[in-house]
Amino acid sequence: MFGTSGIRGRIGDEVTAELALAVGRAVGSEGHDRVVVGRDVRESGSMLVDALAAGLCECGTDVLTVGIEATPTVARAIARLEADAGIVVTASHNPATDNGMKLWNPSGKAFGPAQREAIERRVRRDEYDLAAWDGVGGRHRRDGVRDDHAKTLRKAVALERSPDVIVDLGNGAGGVTASVLDDVGCRVRTLNGQEDGSFPGRPSEPTAETLDTLSTLVERTNAELGIAHDGDADRMLAVDETGTFVPKDALLALFAREAAGDGDRVAAPVDTSLAVDDALADVGASVTRTQVGDVYVAERTTEADVVFGGEPSGAWIWPEETLCPDGPLAACKLVELVASRGPLSDLVAEIDGYPIRRTSVEVEDKAAVMAEVDDRVTERYDEIDTLDGVRVETAAGWFLLRASGTQPLIRVTAEARSESDADALFEDARSLITESIEASD
Incomplete structure (x- = not known):
């Protein structure tokens, strides 16, 4: 259920x-x-x-x-x-x-x-x-609950200056973001601001593909960034001042690096990019990986040295504020970061990006296939994490084989610091799935 x-x-x-x-x-x-x-x-x-x-x-x-x-x-x-x-x-x-x-x-x-x-x-x-x-x-x-939320958000940020922002509400319920940014002095323009559950402006999920109008508007105006929410505004994603969609892992790395210091940990799911590990290593912090799902990220942020949690899907958690992914809070935090540190494109450029490969394989019996995967991986690799699926660490990078929680699919992800290594890891992972499907039939 x-x-x-x-x-x-x-x-x-x-x-x-x-x-x-x-x-x-x-x-x-x-x-x-x-x-x-x-x-x-x-x-x-x-x-x-x-x-x-x-x-x-x-x-x-x-x-x-x-x-x-x-x-x-x-x-x-x-x-x-x-x-x-x-x-x-x-x-x-x-x-x-x-x-x-x-x-x-x-x-x-x-x-x-x-x-x-x-x-x-x-x-x-x-x-x-x-x-x-x-x-x-x-x-x-x-x-009055929206007013209470807005008051809390205003207290959570302090802007050195007031950037111009375009907020794409996706016809959803996140209007508090636009009102708070206006309250703190930003020039705010909204896109798809009329609440409408048929989502006529764009699909509810904000992605690089669905945010093309936001990207165009930011590019053609003097806006310094664009903010986008999904239908219930627990997610927040962004485009930079050039209209370029900010990669999700890069956004996670930016928030994580800003929140963490020496000895701190950041909670993130098992499919999180190496870019986040590297960004945190620069400030003496580290990643603690969780199962996929904001409830697991939130649970990990209750540990004393975990100062932030995030999922590349666009869910961001500052545990000192709330254990709920708060898209409006994330929007305010990102505007604060741009106001103090400069153009968002420059900040993103500081985050390393690595080649990542993803696919999904349809299977009849996820449990049986994953049991076969586990046996084969155990025989062939030393660095294995079975927290959520099977994640294999190698000197070159990592791959993850994970059963979908809602569909008859096995998700395959591989990442490395070079294209050739990413391709090789991806092929190894797909071969494991193929062998496991044959063995479970």
Whole structure:
């Protein structure tokens, strides 16, 4: 039921009001007495919120609804409203046909594996603690959570000057970014600023391909950078002053290097580029690798010497602020960096880029294939990490074989410091998959 970041799927198929009702009942039955509920801009979110609230109230939970807000706005509101948990109805960067639910703790960290398993078990078994007639919860509206988030963001940055910025909201719920940057003195222009769950301006997921209009506008104006969010604004990606898309690993390296110092660690998933390791080595810091998924990155940032966490997908976590990926905070941090350090293109040029190869191989039985992969890798290599899939370190670089969490695919990634080494590692990894598929048939 849960993927790496909540529940997602096509409305009317995987995600229904019936499922939302069940999730609400399950969360209420797990002892959460007071839950904040918000949603992104998708029209289907309204019915899902109603169903969630009904399930929560039915199990004695008081529901605090906050309306359409960015995921980090809702996640931050949980502690402020003295709630036990939060649920955001969103499919994040998925297409308009989809919706889903993300579950959050008061710390801003997404529900962890044990919490998700407890919810899923109750839904699967249809086991709920329904309240008596005089014990049902109430539903209450709470306003002002966006203002609270904005106030926190303004305090989190100090600009030496005020760059011109274009913010592409992707028709999503991240409007707090534009308002805060305007408040701190930036000249802000917005793109796709009208909230619309059909995402008419561009697909919800910000990528080099979907941000072509933002890139063109930045290139043809005096803007110093462009910021882009996905539908619920937990992600933030960027283009530099020339209109060039900033590589995701480079953005991770920039944030990591700025946050870390000698002896510090930065949490990042197993598929993170060597560029991040090298950037951190320059300041005496290091990478600690996690499973793929912002919940695993967030969990690692709770360790004392981990000062930042990030995923190349565009999820950035400053643990002193919140354990939720906060796209608006990342936008403010990036503007602050440009204001103090100069052009974004120059900053990106300081980060080494290495050749990386990626593909996906369709398989019938992911578990069987990965078991064969593990056996073969153990026989042939010494430096092996099985935290999430199988990651092999060599003197030249690394490769990763990892089963998709939602599709019948094995993801193959290889990176090295030279094109030839990257090609060789990539072919080794693909050969392992081919052998393992044949052996598992």
